[in-house]
Amino acid sequence: MMKNGGHLSKKNKKKRGFIHDIRTNAVSYLMGFPAILYALVFGYLTYPYMIIAFQKFSYRTGIFGSEFVGFKNFEFFFKSSQVYTITFNTIKLNLLFIIFTTLVALLLALGFNELRNKKFIRMNQAAIMFPNYLSWVVVSYMIYSLFSTNYGLINQTLILIGAKPIVWYNNADYWPAILTIMRVWKRAGIDSIIYMATIAGIDDSFIEAAKLDGANRRQICRHITLPLLVPTVSIMTLLAIGSIMYGDFGMIYAIVGDNGVLLRTTDVIDTYMFRALRRLGDPSSAMAIGLIQSLIGFIMVFGSNALARKLNPDAALY
Amino acid sequence: MKHKISKANMVIGTLILVFSIFCILPMLLTFMVSITEEESIRQFGYRFIPNKISFYAYQLIFHQDSSVMRAYAVTIITTAVGTTLAATITFMAAYLVHNKEVRYRNHMALYFFITMIFSAGIVPWYLMCRALGLTDSFFALIIPSLLFSPFNMFLVRNYMNAIPDSLRESARVDGAGDLIILFQIYAPLCTSVIATIVFFYGLSYWNNWFSAVMLIDNPRMYPLQYILMRLQSQMNMVVEMQRTYGRTL
Numbered sequence: 196m197m198k199n200g201g202h203l204s205k206k207n208k209k210k211r212g213f214i215h216d217i218r219t220n221a222v223s224y225l226m227g228f229p230a231i232l233y234a235l236v237f238g239y240l241t242y243p244y245m246i247i248a249f250q251k252f253s254y255r256t257g258i259f260g261s262e263f264v265g266f267k268n269f270e271f272f273f274k275s276s277q278v279y280t281i282t283f284n285t286i287k288l289n290l291l292f293i294i295f296t297t298l299v300a301l302l303l304a305l306g307f308n309e310l311r312n313k314k315f316i317r318m319n320q321a322a323i324m325f326p327n328y329l330s331w332v333v334v335s336y337m338i339y340s341l342f343s344t345n346y347g348l349i350n351q352t353l354i355l356i357g358a359k360p361i362v363w364y365n366n367a368d369y370w371p372a373i374l375t376i377m378r379v380w381k382r383a384g385i386d387s388i389i390y391m392a393t394i395a396g397i398d399d400s401f402i403e404a405a406k407l408d409g410a411n412r413r414q415i416c417r418h419i420t421l422p423l424l425v426p427t428v429s430i431m432t433l434l435a436i437g438s439i440m441y442g443d444f445g446m447i448y449a450i451v452g453d454n455g456v457l458l459r460t461t462d463v464i465d466t467y468m469f470r471a472l473r474r475l476g477d478p479s480s481a482m483a484i485g486l487i488q489s490l491i492g493f494i495m496v497f498g499s500n501a502l503a504r505k506l507n508p509d510a511a512l513y
Numbered sequence: 514m515k516h517k518i519s520k521a522n523m524v525i526g527t528l529i530l531v532f533s534i535f536c537i538l539p540m541l542l543t544f545m546v547s548i549t550e551e552e553s554i555r556q557f558g559y560r561f562i563p564n565k566i567s568f569y570a571y572q573l574i575f576h577q578d579s580s581v582m583r584a585y586a587v588t589i590i591t592t593a594v595g596t597t598l599a600a601t602i603t604f605m606a607a608y609l610v611h612n613k614e615v616r617y618r619n620h621m622a623l624y625f626f627i628t629m630i631f632s633a634g635i636v637p638w639y640l641m642c643r644a645l646g647l648t649d650s651f652f653a654l655i656i657p658s659l660l661f662s663p664f665n666m667f668l669v670r671n672y673m674n675a676i677p678d679s680l681r682e683s684a685r686v687d688g689a690g691d692l693i694i695l696f697q698i699y700a701p702l703c704t705s706v707i708a709t710i711v712f713f714y715g716l717s718y719w720n721n722w723f724s725a726v727m728l729i730d731n732p733r734m735y736p737l738q739y740i741l742m743r744l745q746s747q748m749n750m751v752v753e754m755q756r757t758y759g760r761t762l
Contacts, residue, residue, distance in 0.1 A: 213617055220615045222691035227609030227621065229602045233661040237641065238628030244637030254643070303532065306525045315526065322533035329540070330720035332742045337539040339745065340546050346558035348542060364749065384536060412521075444635075445723060452746035468635060473727065478636050485634035496630070 248482040268483035277467065278484075285442045285463040291375040292382075292443075293435045297428060299383040304390035304424075305416060320391075323384030331449035334377060338450055342373070367460040374450065374461065378443075386431065393427040394420055426509045433503055437496035440488045444469060464488050547571070580732070581740060587654070588737040592718040595655040599714040602661050604707060607669035608695045613678060622670070629663040639727055653728040654736060659717055665710045672706040673699060 217224050224231075243258065248268055250261040272278050303323065310316055326334070341348050342363040350360035363369055397420065405415050442463025451461045464484060471481035542561055546554065547570050549563035557564060574581045609615060610622040632638075638658065647653040676699065684694050700707070722738035729735060735743070 213620075216616045220612065220691070223609050223612050223615050226605035226691065226695065230606030230609075230625070230661050230666065231621070233602070234625055234628045234663070236645070237638065237657065238632075241633040241637035241641050244640050245633050247636070247640070257644075258640075303529065306529050309522060309525050310529070311522070312526075319529050319533040322536050323529075325540070326536050328716060330722070330738050332720075332722060332738045332745065333543075334539075335745050336741070337543050339748070340542050340559045341539060343559065346554055348559050348561075351558040351560070380536065380539075448726070449722075449742055449745075452742070452749060454746075454749055465635070469726075472636060472639060478640060482634070482636040485636050489632070489634055493631070 245482060245486060247479050248486045250479055252479040252482075254478075264479075268480045269487070272480060272483055272487075277462075280459070281442075281462050281464050281467045282440075284460060285465075286439055288371060288374060288442065288447075288461075288463060289435070289439045291371060292378045293432060293439075295375055295379045296382045296386060297432060299379050300386035300390055301424070301428065303383060303387035304394060305420065307387070307391055308394050308416075308420065309412065320384075320388065324388060325384070326381040327385040329381070331381075331446045334381060335450045335452075338373065338377060364454065365456055367457045370451070370457050370461050374447070377450070378446070389431065390424060390427060393424055397423050425507065429503055429507065433499050436499045438492065439495055440464065440492040442466060580735070581737070583733065584735050584737040584740040587651075587734060588719060591651060591654040591721075591736060592715055594651075595659060595718045596711055596714045598655070599660050599662075599665075599718075600707060600711050603665045603710055603714075604669055604700070604703070605695065606661070607666045607673060608691070608699065610666070611670045611673040612681075612691070622667075625663040625666060635727070642728055648728045649731045649734055651734075654721070654724050654734070655718075657724055657728065659714070659721060659724070662713075665713060669703065669706050669710060672703055676702055 247258060247261065249263055249265060250258075251264045251267075252258070252261045307316055307320070339347070342350075344350060344360065344362050344364060347363070349363075353360050361369070363373070401419050401423075402415055405419055410418070442465040444463075444465035447461055447463055448466055448469065451457050451466075468481045468484050468488075471477045471484070542559060545561050545563055546559045548566050548568060549560070550565040550567035551569070553564040606625070610618045610625070612618060615621070642648065642653065642657045647657055680698060681694055684698055689698070720738055722736060722742055725734075725736050725739035726742075729739070
């Protein structure tokens, strides 16, 4: 009897489940509705559009009326040499960004940790966070005032010390370095704040104990602060590696723009996709590239996370 | 010993100071260039200390050329409206996935989480915007891509989870509905996290030119960042042309 009753109510619960929940918590659901709708329209309903990677899509006929062409879009893309260039560029630039930003941010955080003058710390923290709040468009103006051929500060300096000025905007080889420096310049500060917060959260007793054992500051830094920073660093790195296939369109297009000379080293998947979509009006091949990008990106997220979990369970994201 | 430590700190402090200065200097240079007279730029290039100060560039922007002023208006309106809407939507959605009375809150959280980790990319996003007619309007600048970010929603939810349940329960006993609980009890307690998401949304609306580059063709609807970006690429083009066709253009 008891068992039967329990079974019945459980079944009832299941049957009435979601609709019942919506009825009883109507106001909660109603308040969440705009977000639910948004996630539906700009999330779930965009997924079917991915099918156009296998179509010869035209805006006139839409997704249902366009002709299916199989893997033709992919074939076209893989046959052109550009696929290797843009994939290589995307990964190379992102790796450069990840490595140097993390390195500089860590050094900054450890450095700040050693300082004691509160006022000095606050002033410098404000300064290093400042670039993060500028848009890449504004940063591109700065880069121009530094690297402009005729008037730029760097060429002016080169002339001053007797060296030959360099035509920066005409030579693609310099740009991975310039982009990396600007990326570090913009992001390292804000990242270091995150690491500083982690350092601030380290239990004082660890450090006290180490001091009692006669550890000097370098040893404390090496054997206590750094190991305790590892989970935070790896989570930040994992997040970054998860999107290693995604070029930073906002950054690269703002800085490089339509300057064709620089494309050899700075063209990434996202800028290529943008050109295919907006300049050439070819959404199908743009989607084909996007699909490959998503696929590899997906593998990267789960792969890097699995790897992190294996190496250090604390460091995994989920 | 003490002397040695302070010496190490001196080195560290100096290095950090140098980095900080490098964070500020390029902006300062840009500002200084903006108030340098054109003739002196032509003669000496960009410099930190201008030979001759001139506010001509600012006069040009704020008086004769209305496109920059217009762009300011567009950006300010989109930022104000967009941020308000986005923060409200996010706050309300966070309550849905937080509220322990909602049995399917974790399912809803998963529903949002999936859209966060799995994005179809810019092509479907663009086609969706076109299908909805979100081009060349304020809606195009406000709605797509920015209006609601699950990440911010989870941020708010985690903050709400720290609020004791007993608070909501006692309000419930006193007869408060969800609206009252959210806007009269939770909102004052969540001021700091709301300020955070308002800042996030505000910054991304203000700095957003991606929506413009994708969806806006009408120059009257260009936001500020996009106008700046176009000016910059035009400038680069002129320079490139100068290089190709000789210095005198």
